[in-house]
Amino acid sequence: MTKYKSKIDIGLILIVFCIIAISTVPMFVPEIVWLGIVIDLTVILIFLNIIYGTAYIIEEDMLTIRCGIFINKTIDIHDIVEVNKTKDMQSSPALSFDRIRLKLKNKETVMISPKDRDGFINGLCSLIIYGIMKPHVYKAIEDYTIDLNVIALFIVTISNSLDNDIIKYVATGLIILSLVLSVLILARSHNKKGKFDKCSLGIYTLLDIAYLLLLATGKL
Structure with missing residues (x-):
């Protein structure tokens, strides 16, 4: 099993701080201070879960994509037909704009952002090639x-x-x-x-x- 942590952009960290700052506004209203505290803690816990829980795991013939408690997707590596680098900003289980686009046989596209992009691509492609050879050899x-x-x-x-x-x-x-x-x-x-x-x-x-x-x- 090989685990690749997601790369984290500084821009994402700044966005998180801005959201936390905005969520503290209710704390300055005496009547709803408790609401501001609850919102702040919830936002912080969610982002910590996403930041530390986003990873891409290759185990045997399967690729598991995890993004905190929100995404836990498993893909058969032999269903991947195209792998390329991209900076597409579309919403995806990726914490950086230095991404990898995976195109599947069913036309679905998944974007991820492993910290070691080249290592991930080399490891994934070697398994895909093995999968192509295996039925014949x-x-x-x-x-x-x-x-x-x-x-x-x-x-x-x-x-x-x-x-x-x-x-x-x-x-x-x-x-x-x-x-x-x-x-x-x-x-x-x-x-x-x-x-x-x-x-x-x-x-x-x-x-x-x-x-x-x-x-x-x-x-x-």
Whole structure:
């Protein structure tokens, strides 16, 4: 999880002080002094909550935008189609005019103002690129790893029947390759978007380990 605090413009601080100053006017009217105190405290608490509670959190495939108690929005990173810098003054969960505009697949636009704009953009874009590659690269690995396990174990059976060292070396190489791929895929199984036959892959992984242990102990 990576958390980016919002940049805060000095202009915003000045606006806050002006609002607080205006809200103190009722305090000079004896009949409603208590009302002025309540308004002042409310305004101060609201702005403190916004200033210290505005942040942008990237966790796995999700971007969470928080602005005090008023906004808590979660966006799937793979739904972001465009990222660019802007100084648009439109109302948004941003405390600075040095902003980033995020355009989503549904045509919605969100503007934020992380203090480290370049770091945020680089981190976000790397995840978006990973998301584009994943269906084509990692899904293919997931689909063919089980097949590779089946082929490797089949060759192991043949090599033991024929007592051929070359076939045994090939089988061992395939077993090691399939074991590495299986472990990598199983390590990614916490990702909610990863969908594959986890049970079968686990069984073949155990068979691969058993074969290598038998080979190492000289029982094959």
